[in-house]
Amino acid sequence: MADTEKIYNESNQNSGNQMPLVLSILALVLAVIGVIIASVSLSQKGTNNFNIGAGIGGTYSDAGSTGAQSGNDGVNDDDKIWVLATGHGASNTEYIDEISGQIMGFNVDITNAVCRIAGKNCRWSADVYTRCWNSEIGETQRGGEGLYSGYYDACTGWFHTYVRSRTFQFSDPYTTTEEAAFIVKDGNQGAFDYRDISNKKIGFIDGFVFDEFCVARQDIQGVPIPPGNLVHYLGREELLAGIQSEEVDAGFDAVLNWLNIDMVDVIPDFRAECAIAGRALMMREDSTLWQWWNPAFAKLRASAEYKLICRDLLEQHGHFPGPSPEDVCFDYK
Structure with missing residues (x-):
């Protein structure tokens, strides 16, 4: 009886000593399998490839990203508030109304109509021109702090030039050149x-x-x-x-x-x-704003509303100096 108990106890002791080793081997095997599975998964997953076209009618491609059309900030475009900047000048294209304090002018009228047609939520911001584009004496022309830093999504009423195209992209123009x-x-x-x-x-x-x-x-x-x-x-x-x-x-x-x-x-x-195209919206290279602006403006330009907005250059905003409808509007008669 004593010998049997001795054998039984020795067996249990040996088994207990081997258990941690078995568990360690099992854990190692599982880890290796996990690495192999992850590697296979990564090799099959698509990569995000953005190609945002600069300038008029640029192209935009998205491979493997479901959120690309919502912009880089991850906010769905339908919910996004698009902030548009106008300058501090006083012409019939843009000015601050002294009575109401509102931003008014041809640029505002055009942009408000396009935002409405596109179903976008747009807001206005007034700022000095140099925060959109700066060309100080003796300095290289460069983008302004406001647009670079994302204070707003676009600056309105800016002519498309070769120099600016090296930094920013543009929507389709909504006027002729001057x-x-x-x-x-x-x-x-x-x-x-x-x-x-x-x-x-x-x-x-x-x-x-x-x-x-x-x-x-x-x-x-x-x-x-x-x-x-x-x-x-x-x-x-x-x-x-x-x-x-x-x-x-x-x-x-x-x-x-x-x-x-x-x-x-x-x-x-x-x-x-001095310009290669007329007034447009100037925006950062990572912006998707032009994707909805261009088709919405095409609809506006084909409608009677565009000519009414052009007419208002003089009838509504003519108390400020600036161009006439014949000078800046497409096919205005």
């Missing part, structure tokens, strides 16, 4: 001659397409303009003051914005093309 010219004090008392601007101080609006780089592309004497002869202003009112005070010999800007201002003359016989 010509630029030199603007001088009424009567051209300084006898400004556009054919030779050597030693002349020229004023520009900071961030605008009608800039010193556009002047430098023209076949005239005195270009490129040396930095000491460049003066940048924040807006048209400031440029007008600079022309009136003779701080500059001439300004350079879109012709249409100065035709109805008595205090200045637009130099004849010279016009410059």
